[in-house]
Amino acid sequence: MAHITLDNDLPGISGLMAQRPDTGAPLNQLAETLLRSGDSPLTRGERELIAAYVSHLNSTPFCARSHSAFAAAQLEGGADVVGAVLADPEGAPVPALLKSLLRVAAEVQAHARPVSDETVRAARAEGATDAHLHDTVLIAAAFCMYNRYVSGLATDAPSEPAYYDVTADFIVRYGYGAAA
Template sequence: MPHIAVPENRPGIRGLMASKPSSGRKLSELAQQLLRGDSPLTPGERELIAAYVSTRNETRYCAGSHGAAAAHALSGGDYTVVDAVRLDLATAPVSAKLRALLELAGQVQVSGLAVTEEHIAAARAEGADDETIHDTVLIAAAFCMYNRYVDGLAAITPDDPAVYDEIGENLAAKGYLS
């Protein structure tokens, strides 16, 4: 049960944002910019970063919805890559560049101070430029905030994977401002 009153049938962050629309709109606009705005990373890659950080933070709602969005954006709803990244990043079928970026995002999830020159050099060695590194760190940092918002207010978190698949399909198709 959420710690604050939220509209019925509004799971996760959507319910929380509906309880305070003025800040909710700003959070949606930020997500739209980070996950759909201009970036050298594809929307699917950015969703995978969000899902990876959310999984590491144990935020079931965000891990489920962004994992589903990544699956829909990357491969039309096939969860093979998303599940592999969650299970073992080292053996997941992603490019070396994306693996290095996900490892970087994982360090941000631990602490911004956990990011070292070695993490940045590893991403650069795989072809990441300044903008790609910037976007990866900002997405990871923002999702730590979103995760704490969702968990800190005990947002409604469905158990049914089909709910997340529907949310993810919608996010992949329409983004964050609909």
């Protein structure tokens, strides 16, 4: 049961955004920019995977399940790759560069302080550019905010995987702006 009364039955952040379109629209636009548009060296699937990973680390089921489905729909290897990353990012079948960026994201999620020089050096050794680091840190930081919004207000999260698959199809086709 959500901590606030919603005039809709939408789960997770969807219900919050529908309740408050004045704040929902800019939050959707931020997600669209971070995860789908913008000039990023990361693919849409990789950006969604970072969002899913941070949401998983933050124990936010709605966001973790949503962005896992969105990533799976856009990554080669789909749900198997996403599941492997969430279970053991170091052993997952993803490129070394992406593993290094997931370590960056984990540091952002864990502490509100600079990512360690060692972690940045390791990412750079795998080919991370300033743009990779910028985008990873911004996605991780934004998803800490989104996760706290969803969890802080105790929103509901569907348990049926089909919900997330349908939502993934919509987001992949139309984006976050269409969800507003």
